[in-house]
Amino acid sequence: MLLKPRAYPIGLDMHQEIDLSNWRELVKDKGEVADLEKFTQHVHVNHFIPNTVLVDCTADSSVASCYHDWLRRGIHVITPNKKANSGPLDQYLKLRALQRQSYTHYFYEATVGAGLPIVSTLRGLLETGDKILRIEGIFSGTLSYIFNNFIGTRSFSDVVAEAKQAGYTEPDPRDDLSGTDVARKVIILARESGLKLELSDIPVQSLVPQPLRAIASAEEFMQQLPKFDNEMARVRQEAEDAGDVNVVCLNSQPVSILSAVCNPKVLRYVGVVDAVSEEGRVELQRYKKDHPFAQLSGSDNIIAFTTTRYKEQPLIVRGPGAGAQVTAGGIFSDILRLASYLGAPS
Numbered sequence: 001m002l003l004k005p006r007a008y009p010i011g012l013d014m015h016q017e018i019d020l021s022n023w024r025e026l027v028k029d030k031g032e033v034a035d036l037e038k039f040t041q042h043v044h045v046n047h048f049i050p051n052t053v054l055v056d057c058t059a060d061s062s063v064a065s066c067y068h069d070w071l072r073r074g075i076h077v078i079t080p081n082k083k084a085n086s087g088p089l090d091q092y093l094k095l096r097a098l099q100r101q102s103y104t105h106y107f108y109e110a111t112v113g114a115g116l117p118i119v120s121t122l123r124g125l126l127e128t129g130d131k132i133l134r135i136e137g138i139f140s141g142t143l144s145y146i147f148n149n150f151i152g153t154r155s156f157s158d159v160v161a162e163a164k165q166a167g168y169t170e171p172d173p174r175d176d177l178s179g180t181d182v183a184r185k186v187i188i189l190a191r192e193s194g195l196k197l198e199l200s201d202i203p204v205q206s207l208v209p210q211p212l213r214a215i216a217s218a219e220e221f222m223q224q225l226p227k228f229d230n231e232m233a234r235v236r237q238e239a240e241d242a243g244d245v246n247v248v249c250l251n252s253q254p255v256s257i258l259s260a261v262c263n264p265k266v267l268r269y270v271g272v273v274d275a276v277s278e279e280g281r282v283e284l285q286r287y288k289k290d291h292p293f294a295q296l297s298g299s300d301n302i303i304a305f306t307t308t309r310y311k312e313q314p315l316i317v318r319g320p321g322a323g324a325q326v327t328a329g330g331i332f333s334d335i336l337r338l339a340s341y342l343g344a345p346s
C-alpha cells in the first residue's frame, strides 16, 4: 500500500529501492494533503532516482490529488484508485494533458474490472480507429456477488457481509451499494471514450436504505443493515414474480396472460455509457434468467463494447472483477508494462 514500508516507490532498477521504513514520521497524519506534499518533497529532494513509480492502493481522494504533482516531477503513477479519473473533469483533463506532454506514465487498468483487460481493450479499439457506440455491463464485483447469491436462501445483510469479508467491497461498502463505485467506473470509461462527463451527470439508483446513508462509520452501517433485510427480500421477490406479458389470440380478441411462474426475472445492477447520446447511467434492472447478465457467478463482471466494428455482436469481456488476487494481478501487469516501456531488463 502507498506510504507503507511494504510499498515503497520502486526504482525499476531493483537495486535502487528506497527505504521508507520511517514513513510514519514522513506522513504523520495520513490523508492530509500537507503531509503528502511533505512525502513528495522527501522522495523528490532526498531520494529521487530516475524511473520511480508510486503505486497508490488506497481509495483516498487526497492521495489521488497528488498524482499531478508526482507526474510533473517525473514520478510514474500506477493505481487501482478511481478517485482521480472520476473526480472533477478539469483536474482529470489536466492529468491526461500532462501525461501526453511528458515522458511520465500513468496507468490505471485495475480501476475498472480489477485484473480484467477493460481499459486496455477500450484503448485498443480507439487506437485502431474503431468508434465506441455503447459500453454496457455489470461493473461491480460486489453487486454481482450480492445479486448472484441473494437468491432467497440468505438475508441481504449476510450476503453483503460475505462480499466484504471476501475483499470485494470498497473500504466502506456503501460506496458499492449506493452505486457510486459503478458510476465512477462508468465515468472512467466514458472519459476514456472522449465524453466530457462529470460524476454528477450520472443518475444513480442507491441501494443504501435512506436511514443508513448518514451513519458515520462503515462498521455501524454493517451492524444496522439487518434491520432492512425484509425490505430487500420484498424487492427480490417482486423481481422473481415479474413475468412477461404474452399476448395470445382467442376468437380474434387479444388476451394478456401473465407468465410469471414460467419466466421469473433476476435483479442486476448495470452501468451504461451511451456514447451516441453522450450519457451515462447506472441502475437496477430486471433480466430474464437466460440473459447473459443473469448467468454470472461469484464476483464476475461482464462488459459489452458495441462499436462500429463490433456492431452486430458486441465484444465481451467477462470474469471475476474484484478481490485481492485479481486486483493485484491488474496492478502488477501495469508495473510490468511500465517496466517494458522504460526498457527495463526482463
Ligand SMILES: NC(=O)C1=CN([C@@H]2O[C@H](COP(=O)(O)OP(=O)(O)OC[C@H]3O[C@@H](n4cnc5c(N)ncnc54)[C@H](OP(=O)(O)O)[C@@H]3O)[C@@H](O)[C@H]2O)C=CC1
Binding pocket: 001, 002, 003, 004, 030, 031, 032, 057, 058, 059, 060, 063, 080, 081, 082, 110, 111, 112, 113, 114, 141, 167, 168, 169, 170, 171, 321, 322, 323, 324, 327
Ligand atoms: N478490492 C477490490 O477488489 C478492488 C479494489 N480496487 C481499488 O483498490 C483500492 C484499495 O481497495 P482495497 O484494497 O479493497 O481497500 P482496503 O480498505 O482493503 O485497503 C485500503 C488500504 O489503504 C490504506 N490507506 C487508506 N488511506 C491511506 C493513506 N492516506 N495513506 C496510506 N494508506 C492509506 C488503508 O490503511 P488502513 O487500513 O490503515 O486505514 C488500507 O490498508 C481502492 O481504491 C479500490 O477502489 C480496485 C479494483 C478492485
Ligand SMILES: N[C@@H](CC=O)C(=O)O
Binding pocket: 111, 112, 113, 114, 139, 140, 141, 142, 143, 168, 169, 170, 176, 181, 321, 322, 323
Ligand atoms: N468494490 C469494487 C472493487 C473493484 O473496483 C467492486 O466491487 O467492483
